[in-house]
Amino acid sequence: MCVNQTNQRTQGSRTQNTLGSEARIAHGALHRLRQDLFVDAFAFHPMPPLEDAKVARWVPWMPERLRRWARWLPHSIVGFFAVCVFLGTFSERYTMGPLHGMFSVVVCVLLAVPAVVTLFRPVGAFWLSMIGFVLAMGGSGLSSPIAYLTHLAVMTLVVLRTRARLALEMWLVTFAVAAVLTSVVSANAGDLPPVAVFSGLVLTAAAAVRAWREERRQVVETQTATAEERSRRTxxxxxxxxxxxxxxxxxxxxxxxxxxxxxxxxxxxxxxxxxxxxxxxxxxxxxxxxxxxxxxxxxxRSEDPDAFAENAPEAPQPTLASLDSLLDSVRGAGLTVEAVITGAPRPLPQGVELSAYRIVQEALSNALRHSPGADARVEISYVLGGIGLRIVNGAPSRLAKPSPGAGHGVLGMRERVQMLGGEMTADRTEDGGFEVAAFIPVAHTATNTAGETTA
The missing domain is CATH 1.10.287 (Helix Hairpins)
Structure with a gap:
């Protein structure tokens, strides 16, 4: 008997725990429903216009001046839909008496306006549409299909503008009210189940689109943050x-x-x-x-040396006098490179010599990584007031292997040039290659005779 009493108490405890869990789940669902549909239901949440990049991608044929207005295309479509709903429902009031007709006009407004309100107060638009839907079903004389389709369109816009879980919450509220209203007015409820199923499918599709857009936005934000962090670290x-x-x-x-x-x-x-x-x-x-x-x-101190850099930390820093050895190393790696020196070489400050050498080194390293099989040309110009650098390579003759951190070498070159007060450009050429051009100012100390040598 003691065993039976113990088993009964255990089963009772399990039942109470199960009921308690179900009660917590129900309480959590009601709390979310209240937060989503009732708390700050009419909060101002305007829909921004389309981004210029999206407009340019969708309508590239449109003139530049008109693209500014094309950013408001979704707002215009919603406004046009609201006008069509109002005109379509307003045309039915002429078959009614004056008093009934005035009531129908109010319902027409309540059916048409929520579509526009979704652009500014989406959750509040649902409640306005819900009121119009109830009045239409309650005896305004308007056709119920128009009221239903309008309300479904408003719910779809609300889901696309807010969050995916509102699809289920609005669906439950709408058809719970519709079921109660149908029983109160003693109307035929035979059409309610298929309508509910159809609405569920439409709202599920809208929720899926909204979830996909939200996931895509998060992926883009993550990729942007990762790229920024990688650039900062580089x-x-x-x-x-x-x-x-x-x-x-x-x-x-x-x-x-x-x-x-x-x-x-x-x-x-x-x-x-x-x-x-x-x-x-x-x-x-x-x-x-x-x-x-x-x-x-x-x-x-950096632990990872640059490409072609000397591994011995006590080795002297390279200068442009070491350019021939750098070119030999690059040629040994498979890059055909030609060097042209314009002007009479003259001694430069060691910082300028070192930065110029590193810029040439990094540009040739990028050509090896991203343009395999291409030819490269290095031009060094000793001019009055500074030194000019131009490193250009042609298009790759074969597919380049994926290289993590692509583009960060340009960031380093630009940092060196800016440190010395110079200017630099780096961009693709018309033939599919890449060009790096830089000018580093140097105080002129002696007059040299111009000349040209080829290596």
Whole structure:
């Protein structure tokens, strides 16, 4: 007997738990229904016009001035639909008496206006349409099919404008009210089930379209955020690489300053104490600057060297004098490249030499990755006031392998040029190739004779 009582208590507890779970589910559903259809039902939620990119894609043949008005095409279609509904329902009132006809006019307005209201207050438009639908079924004399189809069109617009789950909620409310109203007016309920099924199919399709659009929007946002994050990370990595390279350039000059400041007092007999103190201060500041540079270098040092870059961290930074070895490396990798130097080569600041070398290096690396089988041409122009670079390659002769992070090399080149106050362009050529052109300003120190050599 004790066992039976225990089993009964266990079963009772399970039943109570099941009922409690069902009650929580029902309470959650009613709460969502209240939040979706009742709380802030008439909140202002305007539908924005179409984006210019979509208009250009849908009607590319339309003149540019007319595309500005084409952005409001969905609003115009909804407004035209509302006018047609009003005229169609208003024409039926002439078969009724004056009082009945006036009531029908009110119903006509309640059936036509909600379609326009969906553009600004979608959930409120559903309730206005619901009132018109009830009045039409309750004896306004208007044909019920027109009222039903209008209400279905409004519900479809509301789903497309808000969220997918409103399709089920509006469907339940509509046909619950329709069932009650049918029983109150003692009307024939035989048409209600097929109408409900048809409405369910239409609203399900609208909900699927809305869910697909929302998913697509989230995918686009995710891809955009990922691309921005990748570009930001690449920019930081490029700046770290530039900092490491400039460290070597600046460290060389600071080392020379420290050595010269230390040796200067010994080159002059009877050096004044004030001068010796000044040289000692210069040396101390130079050594302190070198220490800070090494500390910063430890933070920003890049672990992954660039393509064709020297792997030894103690190796001297390359300059345009090392261009021949770079071209040999590229040719060994399978790229046919020609180099043309215009003007008389002259010594340039080490930062400019290094950046020019890296720009040529990155441009040729991009040609190898994205234009396999193409020829490339490197043009270096020593002109008054700076140095010009132009690296152009032809169209690929075979399919290029997918390369993650494509386009980030251009970002690094642009960063180098902007750091030196120059200008740069990078774009595709008419024949399907790619061209990088840059100008880096340099203070002119000597007049050179122009000439041209070919490598």
């Amino acid at each position: 920019l930081l990595e490029e700046r770290a690489t530039i900092a490491r390279e400039l460290h070597d350039v600046v460290a060389h000059h600071m080392s020379v300053i420290a050595i010269q400041a230390e040796a200067a007092p010994y080159r002059v007999e009877n050096t004044p104490p004030e001068l010796a103190t000044s040289f000692a201060t210069i040396r101390e500041n130079a050594v302190a600057a070198l220490t800070e540079l090494r500390r910063i270098l430890g933070v920003v």
